[in-house]
Every structure is written in C-alpha cells, then in structure tokens.
Amino acid sequence: xxxxxxxxxxxxxxxxLEFSPTWWSWLLTTGFFMxxxxxxxxNGILTVATIGIAVLIDLWDVLDYKKGHSMEYFxxxxxxxxxxxxxxPLIMYLxxxxxxxxxxxxxxxxxxxxxxxxQETLRDNELxxxxxxxxxxxxxxxxxxxTKVFLHSHPEQYPLKYDDGRISSQGQQVTGYAHDDIxxxxxxxxxxxxxxxxxxxxxxxxxxxQLLHVSTQTLLxxxxxxxxxxxxxxxxxxxxxxxxSRYNDTLFHLRLVDSNPGGPWKTKSGHFKLIHVPTKVAMxxxxxxxxxxxxxxxxxxGNKQVGDKTTVxxxxxxxxxxxxxxxxxxxLGHKEPKKMNFFKKFGELQLLMLQHNAGLIASHPYASGPVxxxxxxxxxxxxxxxxxxxxxxxxxxxxxxxxATFGVAIFIGILGADLLAxxxxxxxxxxxxxxxxxNSTGFFLLIWAVHYFPFFxxxxxxxxxxxxxxxxxxALVSGAVLHFVLSETINYPISIRGPSTRPxxxxxxxxxxxxxxxxxxxxxxxxxxxxxxxxxxxxxPGLTGEQVNARRLLHTWTLHFAAKKTDHFx
Numbered sequence: 136x137x138x139x140x141x142x143x144x145x146x147x148x149x150x151x152l153e154f155s156p157t158w159w160s161w162l163l164t165t166g167f168f169m170x171x172x173x174x175x176x177x178n179g180i181l182t183v184a185t186i187g188i189a190v191l192i193d194l195w196d197v198l199d200y201k202k203g204h205s206m207e208y209f210x211x212x213x214x215x216x217x218x219x220x221x222x223x224p225l226i227m228y229l230x231x232x233x234x235x236x237x238x239x240x241x242x243x244x245x246x247x248x249x250x251x252x253x254q255e256t257l258r259d260n261e262l263x264x265x266x267x268x269x270x271x272x273x274x275x276x277x278x279x280x281x282t283k284v285f286l287h288s289h290p291e292q293y294p295l296k297y298d299d300g301r302i303s304s305q306g307q308q309v310t311g312y313a314h315d316d317i318x319x320x321x322x323x324x325x326x327x328x329x330x331x332x333x334x335x336x337x338x339x340x341x342x343x344x345q346l347l348h349v350s351t352q353t354l355l356x357x358x359x360x361x362x363x364x365x366x367x368x369x370x371x372x373x374x375x376x377x378x379x380s381r382y383n384d385t386l387f388h389l390r391l392v393d394s395n396p397g398g399p400w401k402t403k404s405g406h407f408k409l410i411h412v413p414t415k416v417a418m419x420x421x422x423x424x425x426x427x428x429x430x431x432x433x434x435x436x437g438n439k440q441v442g443d444k445t446t447v448x449x450x451x452x453x454x455x456x457x458x459x460x461x462x463x464x465x466x467l468g469h470k471e472p473k474k475m476n477f478f479k480k481f482g483e484l485q486l487l488m489l490q491h492n493a494g495l496i497a498s499h500p501y502a503s504g505p506v507x508x509x510x511x512x513x514x515x516x517x518x519x520x521x522x523x524x525x526x527x528x529x530x531x532x533x534x535x536x537x538x539a540t541f542g543v544a545i546f547i548g549i550l551g552a553d554l555l556a557x558x559x560x561x562x563x564x565x566x567x568x569x570x571x572x573x574n575s576t577g578f579f580l581l582i583w584a585v586h587y588f589p590f591f592x593x594x595x596x597x598x599x600x601x602x603x604x605x606x607x608x609x610a611l612v613s614g615a616v617l618h619f620v621l622s623e624t625i626n627y628p629i630s631i632r633g634p635s636t637r638p639x640x641x642x643x644x645x646x647x648x649x650x651x652x653x654x655x656x657x658x659x660x661x662x663x664x665x666x667x668x669x670x671x672x673x674x675x676p677g678l679t680g681e682q683v684n685a686r687r688l689l690h691t692w693t694l695h696f697a698a699k700k701t702d703h704f705x
Contacts (some may be wrong), residue, residue, distance in 0.1 A: 136182045139168040141583060147193075152216070162219040169220065170227030177492050177588075178601070185585045189578060190216050207266055232481050240472070248487055250393055250689045251404035251449075253480060255473045263470050269400045269450060270336045271325040272457030274349055276315075280406060280447040282627065284311030284433050285319040286418075288355075288373055294428050297363060304360045305351060306372030311420040311433030317383060320349040321455055324432050326414035336457075338400040340391040343412060346451060348373055354385040357411050357418070361424055362436035369416050369437030386412040392447055402450045411437060414648065417446040432699050463694030485490040495595040501693070505590040508602035509540040509609070512691045515598055523677035524696040529599060531606070533688050534664045538657070539606060542613025543583060546576060549619070571625050576615035621646045621653065 146161035169186060172179035197204060197212050242260040254262045269275065277286040287310050312319060320673065324345035329336050346355040353373035359371040374381045388410040391398055400407065409418040416437030425432045438446055462513040501515040515529035549564075549572070556563045564572070587605040590597055618625075627642040668686055670678050671694070678686070680698025687694055 136172045136179070137607065139165060139172050139182050139186065142168055143189065144578075148630050151630055151636045153212070153633070159215075163223060166219040166223035167227060170224040170231070173224065174231040176230055178604070181586045181589060181604070185582050186220060188581060188585065214335045229481065232484065233477060236477065236480055243441045244535075245512055248491070251406055252393055252473075252475060252482060253483055255404055256475045256480070258472050261474075263472060266401040266405070267453055269323060269338045269402060269405070269453065270457055272337060273338075274320050274322045274454045274456075275402065276451045276454065277320045277321060277346075277700045278451045279311060280449055281445050282311065282422055282433065284313050284420060285316070285451070286435065286448070287312035287316065287319050287432065288353070289318050289349065289378055290351055291428070291430075293363065293370070293372070298426075301361055301366065303363065303373055304358070304370060306370070306374070307348075307351065308429055309355065309371040309373060309435050310425065310429055311435050313433075318348075318350050321355070322347040324354070338389065340389065340396065340398045340400070342389045342400075343386055344389050345385050346375060346387065346409075352376055354381075355387070356381060357414065357416060357437040359414060362432055362434060363429070364423060365436060367439070368419070369411075369414060371418065371435045371437060380473040383413050384411075387418075388412055396428045400450065404449075406447050406449045407427055408441065408446050410441060415441065416422055417443070418448065419443070421445065440603060460673065467657050479640065493595055497596065499596050499598075501598065502596045503599055504597060505587065505602070508587075508599055508605075509536075509543075511599075512689065513599065514692060515600065516693065516695065518674060519695045520674075520677075524679065524683075525674045525677040526671065527674040527696045528671045528692070528694060530668065530692065532597075532661055532664050532668070534657075535610070535661050536606065536653055539609035539613045542616045543580065543609045546572075546580060546612050546616050549616070550577075565623065567627065568619070568623065568625055571617070572619065574694050575629075576612055576619075579608050579611040579615065583612060608631055613633040617653070618644065618646070618650075621650050643684075 142161055142165040144164055146158070149155070149158045149161060152158050165186065169183050172182045194216065198203070198209050202299055240256075240258055242254075242257045242263075244256065246254050246260055246262075254260045255266070257263065278284065279286075288307060289310075291308050292305050293308055295305055296302055323338055324347050326343045326345060347353070348355065351373065352375070354376050355371065356374055357369045357371045362368040362370045374385065389400065390408045390410055391400060392406040392408065399405075410416070411418075414437065416439050418435065419438035420433050420435045423434055439552055440446070461640050501513065503513045507513060511531050511533055514528050516526065516528050518526070518527040553569065553572075554562050583605045586608065587602065590601055601650060614693070622644050624642065624644045626644050628639050632638065668688075670676055670682075671686055678696065683694050683697045687697065
C-alpha cells in the first residue's frame with residue numbers, strides 16, 4: 136500500500152514529462168503495486184479505490200477546455216491510465232491466482248471451503264479418491280455439509296405434546312446424530328422402472344427418490360405438521376414401507392449442487408438438496424439440540440427456504456451395494472485429478488473470500504468499532520505464556536498515534552477556517568501554500584478517509600489492525616500540518632519541469648532551527664514510548680502484575696497478568 140502511494144506521487148511529479156519513459160515507468164509501477172496490494176488482502180481494494188478517485192480528478196482536470204487540450208490529448212491520457220491502472224493490475228491479479236493454482240495442486244486443510252468440483256481437481260483429495268457413483272438400492276450414510284451430523288432415525292417416537300402445547304404426529308423420530316451408528320443407514324429406492332443392468336441404475340440429478348431407513352424398514356417422509364422446535368418448519372418422520380396410503384409424502388426430489396443435467400450422484404462429492412415433492416420444503420438441520428426424549432440429538436426438519444445454503448447434504452459412504460457388496464479403496468483404484476477451467480476456479484475463490492469476509496460476524500473479546508481506532512481505545516491480544524508472564528498485545532505507540540489523529544483534526548479545521556474566511560473575502564493563507572495543502576495534504580486525507588469510513592458500513596468483526604492503512608495516511612497528514620505550522624513557505628517547484636514548462640525560480644521552505652528541534656524532541660518521545668511498551672508488543676521480557684498495570688496507559692486496554700487492585704483502609 137505504501138509503495139502504491141509513493142509510486143503514484145512520483146508519477147504525478149512527472150506530469151510535465153507526460154508519455155516519457157520515466158513517466159510510463161512510474162505509471163506502470165503504480166499499477167504493479169496496486170495489484171500486489173489487492174492480491175495481499177481483500178481490503179486492498181480500498182487502495183485501488185483511492186488511486187481511482189485521484190485519477191478521475193486528474194482526468195477531469197485534463198478534460199477542462201480552458202487548459203487548451205484537445206479531445207485527442209484527453210483520450211491519450213485516458214488510455215494510458217486505463218492500461219496502467221486497470222489493465223495491468225487486473226492481469227497481475229489474475230497472474231497471482233494462476234501461479235497460486237498452478238503450484239498448489241495437492242489437497243490441504245482448506246479443501247472443505249471449496250465446491251466438490253474444485254476439490255476433485257486436487258491430488259490426494261478425499262472427494263477425488265473415495266467418491267463412488269451411487270446406484271439404486273445402494274445403502275449409504277448421509278451427512279449434513281455444515282454440521283457434519285448423520286441423517287439418523289430410531290424406533291422412538293415424537294411425544295404427543297411438546298412443552299409449548301403443540302401436538303406432534305407421534306411418528307418415528309428423524310434426527311441428526313454425530314456418531315457412526317447402524318441407525319444412520321439409508322437405502323435409495325427408485326420411483327421409476329430401471330434396466331436390469333448398466334448405467335441406467337445410477338442415481339442422477341433431478342431424480343425423484345425414496346429413502347428407506349434400513350433398521351426399521353420405514354420410508355423417510357415429511358408432512359404438514361410443525362417440527363418439534365420450529366412451528367414454521369415441517370416435521371420429518373417415517374412411515375412403514377408397506378403403507379401405500381402415504382406414498383406421495385415419501386417422494387423427494389434429488390437436486391445436486393452445481394451439477395449438469397443428468398449428472399451422476401457420487402459419495403463425498405455429490406452435495407445435494409433433498410426437496411419434498413408435495414410441499415417443496417428442503418431437508419434441513421441446525422446446531423440446536425432436541426430434549427431428552429430425543430437423546431439430545433440434532434433436529435431435522437423441512438425448511439421452506441429452499442435456497443438456503445445450509446440445506447446442503449452429501450452422501451458420505453456406501454455401506455453395501457444393491458448386491459450386498461462393499462467396494463474397497465483398492466478396487467476404486469488411482470484417480471487422476473479432474474480438470475476445471477481457471478476462470479471458474481478464480482471466480483469461486485473470489486466469491487468465497489467475499490462470503491467468508493462478510494460472514495465474520497460472531498462476537499470477539501478484542502473486536503472494536505471504527506470510532507475507537509483513532510484514539511487507540513483497545514488493542515488485540517495475540518499470545519500469552521503463563522511461564523514468565525509474557526504476552527503479545529497489539530497496540531500502537533500512544534504518542535505517535537494520538538499525534539496523527541490530532542493532525543487530521545487540525546488539518547480539517549484549517550481547511551474549514553480557510554473556506555469560511557475566503558467566503559468573506561479574507562485570504563488568510565497564501566495561494567501557493569493553500570494549493571499545496573489542498574493538492575498534496577488533501578491527497579493524504581483522501582487516503583485516510585477511503586481506508587477508514589467504509590468500515591462503518593461493514594457488519595463483520597472489526598479490529599484495530601484494520602486502521603493501520605489509515606494511520607499511515609494520518610501520519611503523513613500530520614507531517615504536512617507540522618510543516619504548515621512551522622513555516623509559511625513551501626518547497627517549490629516539486630514537479631519536474633518539462634520541455635514546454637517555463638522555468639520558475641526555486642524556493643526552499645524555511646523552518647529555521649525550530650523544525651529540527653521539534654522533530655528531534657518528538658522522535659525521542661516516540662522512542663521512549665516504544666521502549667516502555669515493547670514488552671507488551673514483542674512479548675519479552677515478562678512483566679510482573681504491577682509492571683503490567685503501569686503500562687496500561689488507558690483503562691480500556693485489556694491486558695493479561697495485571698495485578699488486582701486492593702483497597703487499603705487506615
């Protein structure tokens with residue numbers, strides 16, 4: 136991020152040497168570092184947005200007819216920036232993922248986040264190695280994708296009346312069970328005529344099936360009776376396989392996730408939704424437990440929100456085939472990874488990153504809101520070790536941090552006061568200094584704002600480290616404010632003169648001796664604070680309880696191993 140900003144500033148300083156080799160080099164360098172920032176972290180898109188806003192302002196200035204530029208001249212600048220700031224970063228971003236996917240071809244702990252089709256492109260992946268096509272009359276186990284419980288049933292029935300007074304069907308219980316058990320076995324029953332042999336006996340996407348619970352010889356069904364804990368969802372139960380009066384209630388539509396029409400259903404990789412034909416609800420479970428009458432197992436019910444991503448299940452293992460046999464891993468043989476289009480993989484990764492980022496909504500003891508960050512209200516505990524009472528607590532240098540925050544506030548105040556004064560015909564700031572404040576320091580303020588305010592719109596977990604980019608920008612703003620306070624002059628010119636630019640007499644800002652003295656004193660204070668809190672931020676040496684208390688500079692910092700305060704009465 137820092138290199139992106141630095142490169143763009145170097146590019147802007149060459150605006151009078153447009154289309155020169157050096158101009159092009161810094162334009163492309165900016166685009167390169169934009170891609171690196173974007174590729175490193177999702178929030179890097181904020182850096183891209185910052186440069187985008189600055190470029191739009193720049194192009195708006197080039198478009199001004201008063202500058203005497205033709206439209207051909209404008210389009211040349213537009214095309215150059217489109218190449219450097221759009222095409223190059225996109226190509227680099229794609230290249231990073233192409234290299235990533237080309238190198239990381241083996242299975243790993245993060246496989247479960249990806250779709251079955253993606254996982255089957257990885258060597259040694261369980262879905263690739265162990266998946267088998269499922270045929271009618273195979274007996275298998277079925278698991279919920281998110282909670283990993285098995286679809287389970289047992290002879291016990293639902294109670295006639297629940298605690299809230301609602302009445303059940305008193306049918307056989309269907310639950311989610313976390314352990315291997317014979318009551319997890321289900322047989323796939325066809326609802327259509329099958330050939331005696333061949334691939335016509337394979338279960339496929341969009342088939343209508345029945346599920347026979349092997350132990351009790353009953354068929355899975357759902358009906359218009361409220362589930363045990365959710366009055367809006369349907370109860371799942373079973374009925375004897377010979378009870379033809381309930382035939383329609385036992386019909387389920389097999390909808391495979393991301394499958395082609397007629398695609399075969401496979402163990403491990405065949406993620407699916409089971410849609411009840413008459414009532415159109417999807418079989419679903421969630422982490423809530425049923426009461427003791429269901430042995431505290433997980434409730435399974437019919438969810439009317441068929442599109443809900445938590446209604447996905449998968450066949451885990453074929454227990455026996457229709458012939459009563461079991462295929463071993465040796466019989467399955469070695470399988471080569473499947474192929475998948477790069478752009479499909481790339482798109483899936485982007486979507487998953489965004490979904491995962493947005494899904495981080497659980498509470499966290501060290502989470503904090505954006506309003507707290509500029510004032511360093513709280514940090515983040517990363518590591519503790521009881522032996523030696525050591526800890527790593529992410530917190531900023533309080534002196535530098537607050538100075539940067541006040542620098543932003545002072546700068547906004549200066550701009551506001553200048554606008555009000557000029558509205559009344561008063562010019563409190565010399566024109567060259569004002570232009571420098573608006574164009575240079577204003578750019579730093581833009582960086583701070585674009586990297587800060589979007590977090591107010593996010594509902595995910597947020598932490599102090601999300602402010603680091605804005606803190607860097609606020610430090611740059613503070614440096615410019617300090618220069619403004621110390622001197623009424625500026626360095627001029629800062630842009631490199633071009634062949635058609637009239638020479639201007641150079642000018643150096645005069646800050647006198649007070650400038651170096653102020654900077655030196657501030658640096659010493661910063662260094663002293665760094666040394667004082669370094670045992671917290673670097674985890675060594677360990678601190679006693681009293682020493683920890685002494686380094687809690689704000690009472691809102693939550694530190695480990697702090698000594699308990701005691702009241703003394705005389």
